[in-house]
Structure formats: C-alpha cells, structure tokens
Amino acid sequence: MGAEQSAFQNTNTFQFEIPDGQVIKFIVQTNTADGDSIVIRDSISTLYELNAAESILYTPANNSRLWITTKTNSSSFYFFWQYIDVTGYQKVQKPTGSIMPLNLTQNTFYQFTSPKDRVAFHTGTLDKTFDLSLSFIYVYDGDDLNAKYIGNLLNFVSSQNLSSTGKSLTLVNFYGTNTKSYGIANDYSAVSHYDSYIFFVLSSGIDYTGNSYVPNGLESAVTFYCIDSDESYITDLVLADRKNGAQAVHFKPLTPSDVYTNLLVYNINQNLPQYLPQQILTNTFTMVMFQCDLHLGLTSGPLYIWTLAAPGRHGTILSPSSWNLKTQNTVPYSTNITTTEKVKFLFNLSSVIISNPGARIRIEVGSSGNKPVFVEFNETAIDTGTKAAYGTYMATSFTGTTVASSFAMTFSVECLGEFNVDDSDGSGDLYQVFF
Numbered sequence: 212m213g214a215e216q217s218a219f220q221n222t223n224t225f226q227f228e229i230p231d232g233q234v235i236k237f238i239v240q241t242n243t244a245d246g247d248s249i250v251i252r253d254s255i256s257t258l259y260e261l262n263a264a265e266s267i268l269y270t271p272a273n274n275s276r277l278w279i280t281t282k283t284n285s286s287s288f289y290f291f292w293q294y295i296d297v298t299g300y301q302k303v304q305k306p307t308g309s310i311m312p313l314n315l316t317q318n319t320f321y322q323f324t325s326p327k328d329r330v331a332f333h334t335g336t337l338d339k340t341f342d343l344s345l346s347f348i349y350v351y352d353g354d355d356l357n358a359k360y361i362g363n364l365l366n367f368v369s370s371q372n373l374s375s376t377g378k379s380l381t382l383v384n385f386y387g388t389n390t391k392s393y394g395i396a397n398d399y400s401a402v403s404h405y406d407s408y409i410f411f412v413l414s415s416g417i418d419y420t421g422n423s424y425v426p427n428g429l430e431s432a433v434t435f436y437c438i439d440s441d442e443s444y445i446t447d448l449v450l451a452d453r454k455n456g457a458q459a460v461h462f463k464p465l466t467p468s469d470v471y472t473n474l475l476v477y478n479i480n481q482n483l484p485q486y487l488p489q490q491i492l493t494n495t496f497t498m499v500m501f502q503c504d505l506h507l508g509l510t511s512g513p514l515y516i517w518t519l520a521a522p523g524r525h526g527t528i529l530s531p532s533s534w535n536l537k538t539q540n541t542v543p544y545s546t547n548i549t550t551t552e553k554v555k556f557l558f559n560l561s562s563v564i565i566s567n568p569g570a571r572i573r574i575e576v577g578s579s580g581n582k583p584v585f586v587e588f589n590e591t592a593i594d595t596g597t598k599a600a601y602g603t604y605m606a607t608s609f610t611g612t613t614v615a616s617s618f619a620m621t622f623s624v625e626c627l628g629e630f631n632v633d634d635s636d637g638s639g640d641l642y643q644v645f646f
Contacts, residue, residue, distance in 0.1 A: 222280045229254070229272040232298040232357045234385060237261075237268045237277070240289040247286035252276045255362055269295075269385040271349060271360035297356045300383070305396065308468035310436050310495060313348060313364075313392045315384040320356055323380045325468075329399035330380040331373050334364065334392045335410040337417070337438070344390040351381040364394075374399040395434060401467035405499075406431045408467070413437040415512030420447070423505045427455050430501050434466050437494040437511045441531070444517055445489040447508025450479045458503035464534045465495050471536060474529055474619070479503070486525045488517050492544070493534035520548045522626040530609050532617040545608040550624065553578055556605045558622040560595040563588045566615035573608050574620070576600035601627065 229235055239249055239261045251259045253270040261268065279288050300320050305311065307325045313334065315321060323330050332350075336342050345365035351358040352375050364382065367373065374380075380396065395410045402408040406429040413419055413435055425431045437443055450458050462475040475491075477483060498507070526548075531541045548556075556576050563572050570589070577583025584600050609618055 221282060222278055225277040225279075227270075227275040227277070227292070229270065229274055229294070231272045232296060234269045234271050234295050234297055235275055236293045236295055236385070237266075237270065238291040238293075239266045239268070240264065241266075242287045245283075247281045247283055248279075249288050249290065250278045250280070252278075254360055257362065257366075267386065269349070271351075271356075297383070297385075300356060302355065307396045307398045307401075308466045310393060310395045310466070313345070313382075313390045313394050315348060315382060317384065317387040320351075320381050320383040322354060323382070323396035324354075325378045325396075325398045327398070328378065328401075329374040329376065330378065331397045331399045331402050331408075332364075332368065332380055332382075332394060333373060333397070333402075333408065333410040334368050334394045335412045335436070336392050337412045337414055338391070339411075342390060342392045344388055345392055347386045347388045348382055348384050348390070351383070352376055353381060354379045355381055356383060374403075393436060393438070395436070395466060397466060397468045401470075402432065404430070409433045411435050413440075413443060413509065413511045415440040417511070418446070419507075419509040419511075421507050423500055423503075423507070425500045425503050425505075427453075427502045430499055432467060432497055432499045434495070434497045435509065440511045441492060441494050441535075442513065443491045443493075443496070443509055443511040444514045445475075445487055445491065445508070446510050446514075447506065448477060448483045448487060449506040450477070450483065451504035451506075452479055453502075453504055455502055457501065459501045460503060460505060461499045461501075462491065463497050463499065464493060464536055465497065467497055469536070473499075474533060475527060485523050488514060489526060490514075490517055490528070490546070491534065492529065492531040496534065518547055518549055520550050520554070520624045522554055522624050524548075524624040526622055528607055528618075528620045528622065530611060530617045530619075532611060532614045533619060536614060539614055541612055541614060543608070543610045543612060545606070547604055547606045548622070548624075549604045551603070553601055553603055553627060555599055555601055555625040555627055556622060557597055557599045557625065558605065558620055559597045560588065560592065560618060560620045562593055563595070563618040564591050564616055565589060565611065566591075567611060567613045570609075570611040570616045572611075572618050573606075575606045575608075576602040576604070577606075578603040 249261050304322045346363045348364040350367045352361045393412050458479040460477045461473040463473045464471045573587045575583050575585040
C-alpha cells in the first residue's frame with residue numbers, strides 16, 4: 212500500500228496493488244458530516260462511496276485506490292483491509308445452455324464455458340424488477356479467479372456487450388448475499404444475431420403477458436424458464452398486421468445454444484385464437500419472433516381449459532420428450548380433449564418414434580354410451596395420414612419413457628353438420644380421409 216497527500220485540500224489517497232488471484236476485503240467504519248467522504252475505486256475505475264456506519268467492499272486485482280476527503284473537523288473514519296487468496300475456491304463448471312438461480316455459494320466460483328464461442332450471460336427475475344443485489348456478484352473474463360475482472364453482474368448485464376472475450380465466463384459472490392435473480396449462459400453466436408434477446412422467469416399460477424416489436428427483416432428471441440412446473444400454456448397470441456409480409460412466431464425446446472427445430476409455428480395468416488390454448492411440456496423453451504408486433508400470454512402449471520374443445524379448435528400434441536431433449540428419462544403422457552356435444556375429431560400423427568421396448572401411442576375417440584374407436588402404434592411411423600372419428604372426447608396416451616421415443620400430432624375439431632356423413636347409429640366408426 213502506498214499513501215499520498217492529494218493536491219486537493221483535505222484529501223488523503225491510499226494506493227493498493229493486488230496480485231492476480233487475490234482480492235482486498237475493505238471494512239470501513241465512518242461517522243461523517245456533510246462534505247466528508249470515503250471513496251474506493253476498483254481496478255476498472257468504478258467508484259464506491261461508503262457512507263454507512265459500517266461497509267464491506269471487495270476489490271479484485273490488480274489495483275485499488277482509497278480517498279478520504281474532509282471538509283469538517285467532526286467526522287471520523289476507520290478502515291481495515293485484508294488481502295485474500297481466492298485461487299483455492301471450489302469450481303462449479305457449467306456449459307452454455309445452463310440456467311441457474313444466482314444465489315451463489317460462498318468460497319465457490321461458477322465457470323460457464325462454451326465449446327466453440329464466447330459466452331453471453333443474461334438475467335431475469337420472477338417479478339420483472341431491477342435486481343440491485345446483482346452488484347454483489349463479480350464477473351471475471353476467463354476460466355477462474357485469476358482471469359481479468361470486468362465488473363459486477365449488475366453493470367455487466369446492463370452493458371451492450373454481454374459476453375466474454377474467450378470461451379469462459381466466471382461468476383463469484385464474495386459477500387454471501389442472496390439474490391432473487393436467475394441467470395442463463397448462451398453461446399454468443401446463438402444470441403448475437405437477434406435484434407434483442409431477453410430471459411424471462413415464470414412460476415406456476417402466475418400469468419405472464421408481454422408485448423414485443425421486431426423491426427422488418429429482423430428476429431428477436433425470448434427464453435422462458437419456469438421455476439416450479441414442467442408445463443406451460445400459450446393462452447394469448449396476437450400478431451398485429453403490419454402489411455409487411457411473413458410475420459411469424461416460433462417456439463422451440465430449451466435455449467438458443469441448444470440448436471433444435473421449431474415445434475410450434477404461428478403466422479399472420481392463421482386464425483390464432485382457434486389454436487389456443489397450446490400446451491408446452493417443459494420448464495425451458497425459446498420463442499423466436501420474425502418482423503412482428505406481438506402480444507403474448509402464458510400461464511404455467513396445469514390448465515383445465517386445455518382439455519376443453521369446441522368446433523373450430525386446432526392444436527398440437529407433443530410428447531414431453533420432444534421438448535426435453537437433454538433428459539434421458541421422461542414420464543408417460545396422457546391428455547383428454549373433451550367437448551359438450553358430439554363433434555368430428557381429425558388428427559394426424561406426423562411422427563411417432565418408438566425406441567424403448569413396450570412403448571406405444573394410442574388415440575381413442577368416443578362418447579358416453581358408445582363403443583370407442585382407436586388407433587395405436589407400437590413402432591416408428593412417419594406422416595400416418597389424417598384420420599377422423601366422431602365423439603365427445605379424444606384421449607391420447609403415450610408410454611414412451613426415454614428421450615429416444617417421441618410423437619407429434621396435430622388435431623382439429625369440426626361440427627358434424629358440416630359433412631354429409633351418416634352417423635345415425637351412433638357408432639362413432641373411425642374412417643380415414645386424405646387432404
């Protein structure tokens with residue numbers, strides 16, 4: 212440490228050199244009057260004015276400077292500093308595509324690594340508020356705490372360049388404070404081409420509504436993460452007609468770093484209310500918007516109205532394994548779409564993949580008092596053709612329990628009166644039609 216008398220009146224300056232892999236812990240006690248202050252500058256020239264009765268501040272390598280300025284004779288200052296070697300902290304390594312709560316364990320650093328790219332990092336809170344506690348999380352541009360310190364997380368996520376310069380980004384909280392935020396790490400190339408990229412946190416029973424505007428010719432994306440449910444539902448989806456051609460909204464599994472195909476696609480030419488609500492069986496999914504003006508509503512947790520249908524309803528039923536492609540084992544799936552009157556159910560299994568022994572999918576259509584009809588597959592099939600049957604319910608069950616077994620099926624509901632089909636015997640007989 213070096214000390215010097217500043218050219219400014221009544222200011223004392225203390226200079227600290229900090230080796231790589233170390234931090235200084237300052238404990239400052241003050242009893243100040245107006246005009247008196249103690250200020251610490253860290254290695255990236257961020258200034259901290261410590262006016263509380265007692266304050267703690269950690270400053271990383273490579274240097275720090277402390278100023279005490281007095282204009283009165285009634286203030287008192289006491290500061291203590293301690294060099295701390297942090298190279299022995301425990302490492303938790305996570306790949307890009309990871310999401311985690313940012314209540315970081317003390318004496319531990321979190322390394323986020325990309326296999327091929329820079330690392331981008333975004334944060335979100337359940338209440339969508341500005342989380343000042345992110346200032347207690349420090350960001351290092353590299354593999355560990357020997358790397359270059361580039362600021363606290365609050366400033367980092369507020370900057371234009373939300374990425375490391377290399378393939379790793381490291382976070383640490385020396386203070387042991389809690390935060391309400393969650394964080395997501397992505398490959399920089401997976402999100403940098405978007406006009407905007409946002410991370411939102413969801414919870415069961417709390418509805419989400421939001422609006423997005425994407426300029427012509429550009430895409431924006433949002434990753435949604437539900438903290439307590441593996442099912443969410445699109446309840447509202449409105450595309451304003453900007454007369455610019457192909458406006459579209461896509462939903463895909465997991466994060467932008469997980470390069471998977473779109474599972475749900477909506478565009479300006481569809482009668483979108485007829486496609487809602489729509490089930491999404493995962494806690495993590497990404498929405499990509501193309502040159503659109505969008506209003507979106509989501510809810511997480513079980514939703515009873517998903518099971519209710521009327522003529523005009525359209526939808527897609529996807530196995531949990533279709534959404535959770537990093538999870539080796541999944542639970543069997545079933546859902547039952549019901550109506551208050553007999554209708555015509557049309558459905559098309561565009562894909563069914565059976566990889567684990569004994570797995571099968573069954574689609575059953577029926578009504579009270581009548582024998583149900585069904586189709587069943589216990590082996591892989593692609594584009595099985597549109598089939599139709601009459602009834603008041605369509606029950607779908609799938610016993611696949613690994614990520615290697617999956618299915619995708621579209622369905623629609625139509626009035627009986629729209630077709631000259633003799634169903635006077637109430638048999639509900641299944642027949643196949645082609646379009």
